[in-house]
Amino acid sequence: MHGAHVAEGRGAISLSKxxxxxxxxxxxxKNAGASLERRGLSGLRAAVYLxxxxxxxxRSYYKDGSVQALADQVLxxxxxxxxxxxxxxxxxSTDIDAVAEIALDDHRGxxxxxxxxLGHMGRTSYHVAMDAVIDHYxxxxxxxxxLVVFQTDGGPVSKHAAERYLCKAAELPLFWQFVGFGNTRxxxxxxxxxxxELAVPAARPVDNAGYFHAGTDPRTVPDAELYDRLLAEFPQWLAAARARGIVR
Structure with missing residues:
Protein backbone atom coordinates (compact mmCIF):
# COMPACT_ATOMS: atom_id res chain seq x y z
CA MET A 1 0.00 0.00 0.00
CA HIS A 2 1.34 3.41 -0.98
CA GLY A 3 0.07 6.90 -0.40
CA ALA A 4 1.76 8.40 2.64
CA HIS A 5 5.28 9.11 1.41
CA VAL A 6 5.90 12.47 -0.18
CA ALA A 7 9.38 13.42 -1.35
CA GLU A 8 10.65 16.89 -0.57
CA GLY A 9 9.84 19.51 -3.16
CA ARG A 10 7.32 17.49 -5.16
CA GLY A 11 4.25 19.52 -5.99
CA ALA A 12 0.53 19.03 -5.67
CA ILE A 13 -1.57 17.55 -8.45
CA SER A 14 -2.66 20.25 -10.92
CA LEU A 15 -6.25 21.09 -11.81
CA SER A 16 -5.69 19.80 -15.37
CA LYS A 17 -4.44 16.46 -13.97
CA LYS A 30 -11.39 23.74 -6.21
CA ASN A 31 -13.23 24.06 -2.88
CA ALA A 32 -10.37 22.36 -1.03
CA GLY A 33 -7.84 24.71 -2.66
CA ALA A 34 -9.84 27.78 -1.63
CA SER A 35 -10.06 26.52 1.95
CA LEU A 36 -6.31 25.83 2.12
CA GLU A 37 -5.69 29.36 0.86
CA ARG A 38 -8.02 30.85 3.50
CA ARG A 39 -6.04 28.99 6.17
CA GLY A 40 -2.67 30.11 4.81
CA LEU A 41 -1.81 26.52 3.87
CA SER A 42 -1.34 26.85 0.10
CA GLY A 43 1.75 24.96 -1.02
CA LEU A 44 1.87 22.79 2.11
CA ARG A 45 3.09 19.21 1.57
CA ALA A 46 1.39 16.67 3.83
CA ALA A 47 0.32 13.05 3.89
CA VAL A 48 -3.43 12.43 4.21
CA TYR A 49 -5.12 9.41 5.81
CA LEU A 50 -8.77 8.43 6.05
CA ARG A 59 -24.59 0.57 8.13
CA SER A 60 -26.99 3.25 6.80
CA TYR A 61 -24.12 5.72 6.16
CA TYR A 62 -22.38 3.20 3.91
CA LYS A 63 -25.67 2.41 2.18
CA ASP A 64 -26.72 6.02 1.46
CA GLY A 65 -23.34 7.09 0.04
CA SER A 66 -22.27 9.33 2.96
CA VAL A 67 -19.01 7.42 3.48
CA GLN A 68 -18.18 7.44 -0.24
CA ALA A 69 -18.92 11.19 -0.32
CA LEU A 70 -16.45 11.80 2.53
CA ALA A 71 -13.84 9.65 0.75
CA ASP A 72 -14.23 11.78 -2.39
CA GLN A 73 -13.94 14.98 -0.34
CA VAL A 74 -10.74 13.73 1.32
CA LEU A 75 -9.29 12.78 -2.09
CA SER A 93 -14.80 -1.82 14.15
CA THR A 94 -13.84 -4.16 17.02
CA ASP A 95 -10.55 -4.77 15.16
CA ILE A 96 -9.08 -3.56 11.87
CA ASP A 97 -11.53 -4.65 9.16
CA ALA A 98 -9.43 -3.52 6.18
CA VAL A 99 -6.44 -1.43 5.18
CA ALA A 100 -6.85 -0.25 1.61
CA GLU A 101 -6.52 2.92 -0.45
CA ILE A 102 -8.64 5.25 -2.51
CA ALA A 103 -7.24 6.90 -5.62
CA LEU A 104 -8.11 9.65 -8.09
CA ASP A 105 -8.02 7.09 -10.92
CA ASP A 106 -10.45 4.74 -9.19
CA HIS A 107 -12.68 6.59 -6.74
CA ARG A 108 -16.21 5.91 -8.04
CA GLY A 109 -17.89 3.22 -5.93
CA LEU A 118 -15.87 -7.69 4.68
CA GLY A 119 -17.67 -9.65 7.38
CA HIS A 120 -19.57 -8.71 10.52
CA MET A 121 -19.71 -5.03 11.52
CA GLY A 122 -18.49 -4.94 15.12
CA ARG A 123 -18.01 -2.39 17.89
CA THR A 124 -15.97 0.84 17.98
CA SER A 125 -12.27 0.49 18.90
CA TYR A 126 -10.57 3.81 18.10
CA HIS A 127 -7.20 2.70 19.40
CA VAL A 128 -6.75 -0.18 16.92
CA ALA A 129 -7.31 2.24 14.03
CA MET A 130 -4.93 4.79 15.56
CA ASP A 131 -2.31 2.08 15.97
CA ALA A 132 -2.68 1.08 12.29
CA VAL A 133 -2.24 4.68 11.11
CA ILE A 134 0.81 5.21 13.33
CA ASP A 135 2.40 1.99 12.02
CA HIS A 136 1.68 2.91 8.40
CA TYR A 137 3.09 6.40 8.83
CA LEU A 147 -3.61 14.95 8.43
CA VAL A 148 -5.69 11.99 9.62
CA VAL A 149 -9.42 12.37 8.90
CA PHE A 150 -11.00 10.03 11.47
CA GLN A 151 -14.72 9.44 10.93
CA THR A 152 -16.94 7.83 13.59
CA ASP A 153 -20.57 7.76 14.69
CA GLY A 154 -20.00 7.15 18.40
CA GLY A 155 -17.68 6.85 21.38
CA PRO A 156 -15.02 4.14 21.66
CA VAL A 157 -15.24 0.80 23.45
CA SER A 158 -12.14 1.77 25.45
CA LYS A 159 -11.87 5.48 26.23
CA HIS A 160 -8.69 4.88 28.21
CA ALA A 161 -6.92 3.22 25.25
CA ALA A 162 -8.04 5.92 22.80
CA GLU A 163 -6.81 8.70 25.07
CA ARG A 164 -3.50 6.93 25.68
CA TYR A 165 -2.88 6.47 21.94
CA LEU A 166 -3.74 10.08 21.17
CA CYS A 167 -1.33 11.36 23.82
CA LYS A 168 1.40 8.95 22.68
CA ALA A 169 0.91 10.03 19.05
CA ALA A 170 1.35 13.70 19.99
CA GLU A 171 5.13 13.20 19.67
CA LEU A 172 4.64 12.31 15.98
CA PRO A 173 3.81 14.69 13.09
CA LEU A 174 0.20 13.40 12.96
CA PHE A 175 -2.90 15.57 13.42
CA TRP A 176 -6.17 13.74 14.13
CA GLN A 177 -9.26 15.45 12.76
CA PHE A 178 -12.30 13.61 14.13
CA VAL A 179 -15.54 13.85 12.16
CA GLY A 180 -18.80 12.82 13.86
CA PHE A 181 -21.72 11.36 11.90
CA GLY A 182 -25.08 11.21 13.70
CA ASN A 183 -27.23 13.12 16.18
CA THR A 184 -25.38 16.23 17.34
CA ARG A 185 -27.09 16.08 20.73
CA GLU A 197 -9.67 19.58 24.79
CA LEU A 198 -7.08 17.37 26.54
CA ALA A 199 -4.64 19.53 28.47
CA VAL A 200 -1.39 20.80 26.95
CA PRO A 201 1.31 20.22 28.13
CA ALA A 202 0.00 18.16 31.08
CA ALA A 203 -1.46 15.35 28.93
CA ARG A 204 0.31 15.90 25.58
CA PRO A 205 3.03 18.21 24.24
CA VAL A 206 0.77 19.82 21.59
CA ASP A 207 -2.94 19.87 20.80
CA ASN A 208 -2.94 17.17 18.12
CA ALA A 209 -6.70 16.68 17.64
CA GLY A 210 -9.72 18.52 16.30
CA TYR A 211 -13.38 17.57 16.24
CA PHE A 212 -16.43 18.63 14.30
CA HIS A 213 -19.85 17.18 13.84
CA ALA A 214 -21.30 16.62 10.36
CA GLY A 215 -24.82 15.79 11.64
CA THR A 216 -27.30 13.06 10.76
CA ASP A 217 -26.99 13.63 6.99
CA PRO A 218 -23.33 14.55 6.38
CA ARG A 219 -23.95 14.91 2.64
CA THR A 220 -25.87 18.13 3.32
CA VAL A 221 -22.77 19.91 4.71
CA PRO A 222 -21.57 22.20 1.87
CA ASP A 223 -18.11 21.23 0.56
CA ALA A 224 -16.61 24.65 1.36
CA GLU A 225 -17.81 24.38 4.97
CA LEU A 226 -16.59 20.80 5.31
CA TYR A 227 -13.08 21.75 4.18
CA ASP A 228 -13.00 24.81 6.44
CA ARG A 229 -13.93 22.61 9.39
CA LEU A 230 -11.52 19.80 8.45
CA LEU A 231 -8.71 22.37 8.42
CA ALA A 232 -9.89 24.57 11.31
CA GLU A 233 -7.27 23.51 13.88
CA PHE A 234 -4.59 22.11 11.56
CA PRO A 235 -2.64 25.41 11.13
CA GLN A 236 -2.36 25.96 14.91
CA TRP A 237 -1.14 22.40 15.40
CA LEU A 238 1.36 22.82 12.55
CA ALA A 239 2.82 25.95 14.14
CA ALA A 240 3.00 24.35 17.61
CA ALA A 241 4.47 21.10 16.25
CA ARG A 242 7.11 23.01 14.27
CA ALA A 243 8.01 25.10 17.33
CA ARG A 244 8.58 21.88 19.31
CA GLY A 245 10.51 20.15 16.51
CA ILE A 246 7.79 17.50 16.02
CA VAL A 247 7.34 18.73 12.44
CA ARG A 248 10.57 19.65 10.68
Whole structure:
Protein backbone atom coordinates (compact mmCIF):
# COMPACT_ATOMS: atom_id res chain seq x y z
CA MET A 1 0.00 0.00 0.00
CA HIS A 2 1.34 3.41 -0.98
CA GLY A 3 0.07 6.90 -0.40
CA ALA A 4 1.76 8.40 2.64
CA HIS A 5 5.28 9.11 1.41
CA VAL A 6 5.90 12.47 -0.18
CA ALA A 7 9.38 13.42 -1.35
CA GLU A 8 10.65 16.89 -0.57
CA GLY A 9 9.84 19.51 -3.16
CA ARG A 10 7.32 17.49 -5.16
CA GLY A 11 4.25 19.52 -5.99
CA ALA A 12 0.53 19.03 -5.67
CA ILE A 13 -1.57 17.55 -8.45
CA SER A 14 -2.66 20.25 -10.92
CA LEU A 15 -6.25 21.09 -11.81
CA SER A 16 -5.69 19.80 -15.37
CA LYS A 17 -4.44 16.46 -13.97
CA UNK A 18 -7.51 16.19 -11.73
CA UNK A 19 -9.75 16.99 -14.74
CA UNK A 20 -8.05 14.21 -16.68
CA UNK A 21 -7.91 11.57 -13.91
CA UNK A 22 -11.02 12.32 -11.83
CA UNK A 23 -13.38 14.78 -13.55
CA UNK A 24 -16.02 14.11 -10.87
CA UNK A 25 -13.73 15.59 -8.21
CA UNK A 26 -12.94 18.94 -9.92
CA UNK A 27 -15.43 20.94 -7.82
CA UNK A 28 -14.14 19.33 -4.59
CA UNK A 29 -10.55 20.05 -5.62
CA LYS A 30 -11.39 23.74 -6.21
CA ASN A 31 -13.23 24.06 -2.88
CA ALA A 32 -10.37 22.36 -1.03
CA GLY A 33 -7.84 24.71 -2.66
CA ALA A 34 -9.84 27.78 -1.63
CA SER A 35 -10.06 26.52 1.95
CA LEU A 36 -6.31 25.83 2.12
CA GLU A 37 -5.69 29.36 0.86
CA ARG A 38 -8.02 30.85 3.50
CA ARG A 39 -6.04 28.99 6.17
CA GLY A 40 -2.67 30.11 4.81
CA LEU A 41 -1.81 26.52 3.87
CA SER A 42 -1.34 26.85 0.10
CA GLY A 43 1.75 24.96 -1.02
CA LEU A 44 1.87 22.79 2.11
CA ARG A 45 3.09 19.21 1.57
CA ALA A 46 1.39 16.67 3.83
CA ALA A 47 0.32 13.05 3.89
CA VAL A 48 -3.43 12.43 4.21
CA TYR A 49 -5.12 9.41 5.81
CA LEU A 50 -8.77 8.43 6.05
CA UNK A 51 -10.08 6.32 8.94
CA UNK A 52 -13.63 4.96 8.65
CA UNK A 53 -15.85 3.58 11.40
CA UNK A 54 -17.43 0.27 10.37
CA UNK A 55 -19.33 -0.45 13.57
CA UNK A 56 -22.88 -1.87 13.21
CA UNK A 57 -24.57 1.51 13.66
CA UNK A 58 -22.74 2.85 10.57
CA ARG A 59 -24.59 0.57 8.13
CA SER A 60 -26.99 3.25 6.80
CA TYR A 61 -24.12 5.72 6.16
CA TYR A 62 -22.38 3.20 3.91
CA LYS A 63 -25.67 2.41 2.18
CA ASP A 64 -26.72 6.02 1.46
CA GLY A 65 -23.34 7.09 0.04
CA SER A 66 -22.27 9.33 2.96
CA VAL A 67 -19.01 7.42 3.48
CA GLN A 68 -18.18 7.44 -0.24
CA ALA A 69 -18.92 11.19 -0.32
CA LEU A 70 -16.45 11.80 2.53
CA ALA A 71 -13.84 9.65 0.75
CA ASP A 72 -14.23 11.78 -2.39
CA GLN A 73 -13.94 14.98 -0.34
CA VAL A 74 -10.74 13.73 1.32
CA LEU A 75 -9.29 12.78 -2.09
CA UNK A 76 -10.06 16.29 -3.38
CA UNK A 77 -8.10 17.73 -0.46
CA UNK A 78 -5.21 15.27 -0.67
CA UNK A 79 -4.59 16.20 -4.33
CA UNK A 80 -3.39 19.61 -3.06
CA UNK A 81 -1.22 18.21 -0.25
CA UNK A 82 0.20 15.01 -1.72
CA UNK A 83 1.38 14.20 -5.22
CA UNK A 84 0.41 10.59 -5.83
CA UNK A 85 -3.40 10.85 -5.94
CA UNK A 86 -3.83 8.12 -3.34
CA UNK A 87 -5.06 8.11 0.27
CA UNK A 88 -4.50 5.16 2.63
CA UNK A 89 -7.79 4.09 4.24
CA UNK A 90 -8.24 2.19 7.50
CA UNK A 91 -11.66 0.65 8.21
CA UNK A 92 -12.21 -0.43 11.80
CA SER A 93 -14.80 -1.82 14.15
CA THR A 94 -13.84 -4.16 17.02
CA ASP A 95 -10.55 -4.77 15.16
CA ILE A 96 -9.08 -3.56 11.87
CA ASP A 97 -11.53 -4.65 9.16
CA ALA A 98 -9.43 -3.52 6.18
CA VAL A 99 -6.44 -1.43 5.18
CA ALA A 100 -6.85 -0.25 1.61
CA GLU A 101 -6.52 2.92 -0.45
CA ILE A 102 -8.64 5.25 -2.51
CA ALA A 103 -7.24 6.90 -5.62
CA LEU A 104 -8.11 9.65 -8.09
CA ASP A 105 -8.02 7.09 -10.92
CA ASP A 106 -10.45 4.74 -9.19
CA HIS A 107 -12.68 6.59 -6.74
CA ARG A 108 -16.21 5.91 -8.04
CA GLY A 109 -17.89 3.22 -5.93
CA UNK A 110 -14.56 2.46 -4.29
CA UNK A 111 -15.93 2.32 -0.72
CA UNK A 112 -18.60 -0.22 -1.74
CA UNK A 113 -15.90 -2.29 -3.41
CA UNK A 114 -13.71 -2.24 -0.28
CA UNK A 115 -16.51 -3.20 2.13
CA UNK A 116 -18.16 -5.76 -0.19
CA UNK A 117 -16.02 -8.63 1.00
CA LEU A 118 -15.87 -7.69 4.68
CA GLY A 119 -17.67 -9.65 7.38
CA HIS A 120 -19.57 -8.71 10.52
CA MET A 121 -19.71 -5.03 11.52
CA GLY A 122 -18.49 -4.94 15.12
CA ARG A 123 -18.01 -2.39 17.89
CA THR A 124 -15.97 0.84 17.98
CA SER A 125 -12.27 0.49 18.90
CA TYR A 126 -10.57 3.81 18.10
CA HIS A 127 -7.20 2.70 19.40
CA VAL A 128 -6.75 -0.18 16.92
CA ALA A 129 -7.31 2.24 14.03
CA MET A 130 -4.93 4.79 15.56
CA ASP A 131 -2.31 2.08 15.97
CA ALA A 132 -2.68 1.08 12.29
CA VAL A 133 -2.24 4.68 11.11
CA ILE A 134 0.81 5.21 13.33
CA ASP A 135 2.40 1.99 12.02
CA HIS A 136 1.68 2.91 8.40
CA TYR A 137 3.09 6.40 8.83
CA UNK A 138 6.28 5.14 10.49
CA UNK A 139 6.72 2.41 7.87
CA UNK A 140 6.28 4.93 5.04
CA UNK A 141 9.48 6.73 6.05
CA UNK A 142 7.73 10.08 5.53
CA UNK A 143 8.90 13.14 7.45
CA UNK A 144 6.00 15.27 6.20
CA UNK A 145 3.19 16.24 8.57
CA UNK A 146 0.08 14.08 8.22
CA LEU A 147 -3.61 14.95 8.43
CA VAL A 148 -5.69 11.99 9.62
CA VAL A 149 -9.42 12.37 8.90
CA PHE A 150 -11.00 10.03 11.47
CA GLN A 151 -14.72 9.44 10.93
CA THR A 152 -16.94 7.83 13.59
CA ASP A 153 -20.57 7.76 14.69
CA GLY A 154 -20.00 7.15 18.40
CA GLY A 155 -17.68 6.85 21.38
CA PRO A 156 -15.02 4.14 21.66
CA VAL A 157 -15.24 0.80 23.45
CA SER A 158 -12.14 1.77 25.45
CA LYS A 159 -11.87 5.48 26.23
CA HIS A 160 -8.69 4.88 28.21
CA ALA A 161 -6.92 3.22 25.25
CA ALA A 162 -8.04 5.92 22.80
CA GLU A 163 -6.81 8.70 25.07
CA ARG A 164 -3.50 6.93 25.68
CA TYR A 165 -2.88 6.47 21.94
CA LEU A 166 -3.74 10.08 21.17
CA CYS A 167 -1.33 11.36 23.82
CA LYS A 168 1.40 8.95 22.68
CA ALA A 169 0.91 10.03 19.05
CA ALA A 170 1.35 13.70 19.99
CA GLU A 171 5.13 13.20 19.67
CA LEU A 172 4.64 12.31 15.98
CA PRO A 173 3.81 14.69 13.09
CA LEU A 174 0.20 13.40 12.96
CA PHE A 175 -2.90 15.57 13.42
CA TRP A 176 -6.17 13.74 14.13
CA GLN A 177 -9.26 15.45 12.76
CA PHE A 178 -12.30 13.61 14.13
CA VAL A 179 -15.54 13.85 12.16
CA GLY A 180 -18.80 12.82 13.86
CA PHE A 181 -21.72 11.36 11.90
CA GLY A 182 -25.08 11.21 13.70
CA ASN A 183 -27.23 13.12 16.18
CA THR A 184 -25.38 16.23 17.34
CA ARG A 185 -27.09 16.08 20.73
CA UNK A 186 -26.05 12.48 21.43
CA UNK A 187 -23.78 12.03 24.46
CA UNK A 188 -21.92 9.49 22.29
CA UNK A 189 -19.74 12.41 21.22
CA UNK A 190 -18.87 13.76 24.68
CA UNK A 191 -15.64 11.76 24.61
CA UNK A 192 -14.54 13.29 21.30
CA UNK A 193 -15.11 16.76 22.72
CA UNK A 194 -12.95 15.70 25.67
CA UNK A 195 -10.17 14.43 23.36
CA UNK A 196 -10.27 17.74 21.52
CA GLU A 197 -9.67 19.58 24.79
CA LEU A 198 -7.08 17.37 26.54
CA ALA A 199 -4.64 19.53 28.47
CA VAL A 200 -1.39 20.80 26.95
CA PRO A 201 1.31 20.22 28.13
CA ALA A 202 0.00 18.16 31.08
CA ALA A 203 -1.46 15.35 28.93
CA ARG A 204 0.31 15.90 25.58
CA PRO A 205 3.03 18.21 24.24
CA VAL A 206 0.77 19.82 21.59
CA ASP A 207 -2.94 19.87 20.80
CA ASN A 208 -2.94 17.17 18.12
CA ALA A 209 -6.70 16.68 17.64
CA GLY A 210 -9.72 18.52 16.30
CA TYR A 211 -13.38 17.57 16.24
CA PHE A 212 -16.43 18.63 14.30
CA HIS A 213 -19.85 17.18 13.84
CA ALA A 214 -21.30 16.62 10.36
CA GLY A 215 -24.82 15.79 11.64
CA THR A 216 -27.30 13.06 10.76
CA ASP A 217 -26.99 13.63 6.99
CA PRO A 218 -23.33 14.55 6.38
CA ARG A 219 -23.95 14.91 2.64
CA THR A 220 -25.87 18.13 3.32
CA VAL A 221 -22.77 19.91 4.71
CA PRO A 222 -21.57 22.20 1.87
CA ASP A 223 -18.11 21.23 0.56
CA ALA A 224 -16.61 24.65 1.36
CA GLU A 225 -17.81 24.38 4.97
CA LEU A 226 -16.59 20.80 5.31
CA TYR A 227 -13.08 21.75 4.18
CA ASP A 228 -13.00 24.81 6.44
CA ARG A 229 -13.93 22.61 9.39
CA LEU A 230 -11.52 19.80 8.45
CA LEU A 231 -8.71 22.37 8.42
CA ALA A 232 -9.89 24.57 11.31
CA GLU A 233 -7.27 23.51 13.88
CA PHE A 234 -4.59 22.11 11.56
CA PRO A 235 -2.64 25.41 11.13
CA GLN A 236 -2.36 25.96 14.91
CA TRP A 237 -1.14 22.40 15.40
CA LEU A 238 1.36 22.82 12.55
CA ALA A 239 2.82 25.95 14.14
CA ALA A 240 3.00 24.35 17.61
CA ALA A 241 4.47 21.10 16.25
CA ARG A 242 7.11 23.01 14.27
CA ALA A 243 8.01 25.10 17.33
CA ARG A 244 8.58 21.88 19.31
CA GLY A 245 10.51 20.15 16.51
CA ILE A 246 7.79 17.50 16.02
CA VAL A 247 7.34 18.73 12.44
CA ARG A 248 10.57 19.65 10.68
Missing amino acids: VRERAPGLVSLY VLDRSGSM GLSAHLDDDGRVPVVLF RIDAIVAG LDSGSTEPA SNQFDFLRKLD
